[in-house]
Amino acid sequence: MNVHATGDLKFTGLTRPDGAPLRLNDQEFVAIDRYRNAKFEATYRPQALYNRANEGFHANNETFLLHEVATNLPIYLPDTGPTDFHLHLPPGGFQLVLVTSGAFTFDYDGRFYNVGPGAVMLQSAIVHRQLFYTWSGLSTEENLKTPQTVVPDPISMGYSGKFLEAFITDPTTFPNPTIVGPDQINEAETPRVAWSHSLHDRPVDAGFWLQDPLALDALFKPLTDSPIKSAMPVYVRDIGIEAPSGHLVAGHIIATDPRGQSLLSKSTSSAADTTCFAKGEVVIYRVIRGTAEFRNKTGETFELAAGDVVTAGKNATSLVGVGENTQVLRLGLLKGMNDLRSWTPTQRDEIDGLAGQIITQKDIRPLRTEGKPVGYLYG
Structure with missing residues (x-):
């Protein structure tokens, strides 16, 4: 048994988010983000560049962030590789991904999802990582120019992987704990850990969602x-x-x-x-x-x-x-969205620091390809 199924679960003191309430802008405002003014930055990982719709984010009281993610380097590099096993805990349990070029393999709580242009995924608080994406080998300038689409045609699947991603609030303001670091991952073992703690302020009906573009x-x-x-x-x-x-x-x-x-x-x-x-x-x-x-x-x-x-x-x-x-x-x-509250910085840092200790549920599957993710969304 390795770190996937271990951890000290005896912790106390966690509460629901009790920061400032989120409020959509109820005025008749219009904010435009032009692509010609885009700033692609390696905000979170060196392999990917992020183009944020900042004008809209700020005009809407910073309640909802939409950005484009463009992979810009191979996923396997000497000093970095696939993402570790981690969680996102945005207010309301919301992370949206819409693939717009290339192909990806995501690992959601031990099950592999191979997706291409047009695939939609919505999840939060499920242990996941990004295992693979296509990379064209083009220069950064040329790579950013390759067209995007929601139709999974062979040409678009051969480009570097890109997707649109959305969170409620900014990812830097809520917990994103690493559950299993890359040096502790045992690829021969099915990851079988998931979040089932009740602290998060997600709506009752929220759940994991995958829509194939040909479904x-x-x-x-x-x-x-x-x-x-x-x-x-x-x-x-x-x-x-x-x-x-x-x-x-x-x-x-x-x-x-x-x-x-x-x-x-x-x-x-x-x-x-x-x-x-x-x-x-x-x-x-x-x-x-x-x-x-x-x-x-x-x-x-x-x-x-x-x-x-x-x-x-x-x-x-x-x-x-x-x-x-x-x-x-x-x-x-x-x-x-107006019923949600943000995390306080103290809450965010506390949960990020707990890492693998927040895991409170295990599920053993015969195969990686069987069963739904067992994250708290199914608890």
Whole structure:
């Protein structure tokens, strides 16, 4: 038995987050992050560069962070390799990942997930690590220029791995404890530890979520009687995160095919639910590829291109047009986020310091590929 299944579980003093309450911006604001002003920085790991939507983050009272993660070096280097086993503990138990190029292998509590463009994962407080990603070998400048997509075509899967990632609040303000360090990982043993402590302020309904881009629930549905003008038919995919997020965030992708091609995986058995455009006290649009046109309350229009992000109050702006071969991620931040509180710095540091001691549940599986993650989300 190694460190995966050991640890002193006798600790006390942990409480639920009791810091400042989170508050969405309820004003009619519009904040735009332009890709041309992006600053890609190795904020957390040397292998990845992060492009934060800072204008929207600050305008929305720093309650929700969306950033692009671009892998920029091979995952195996002499001084660093795959991530250690760790947890993220953001307010509300929320971490969203949408893969937009390349291919990844993630290990969630002992089960491997091989994912490519269009895959959606939502989880928190599950012991996990990143084991593999594709790397093109291009220079940083050229690597950052490679296109992103939510369609798992062979070309996009050959690029360096990229994904969009979102947290409620900034990852530096909540606990991110390392449970098993890289020098203690035994690859021959199935990791079988998970968080089941009750201290976190997650919604009752929250859970682990994985949506494959080719699954039936991920098919794009036609937007009929569309308020969005386009030379091409407009389709909508519900990425399915509203329920597993504990009704904190709704997510959809609005997209069009390239002219003369059928690129998107579609279902024509039913139309898209147009009520999705009404969801959100605060709304975030991120253009993954193509162009999108928006109109604000005064009737003025503005256009976003690939990599641009707009964060706005509920009725401050609306999507009115999309170009051909366009894909736009829409996130609606729901009222439940106002019921959350942040961690205090003391709480954050205490839990980060506990590391493996916070593990209170074990699960032994016959194979890595069997069973759901047993994190506290299933406790």
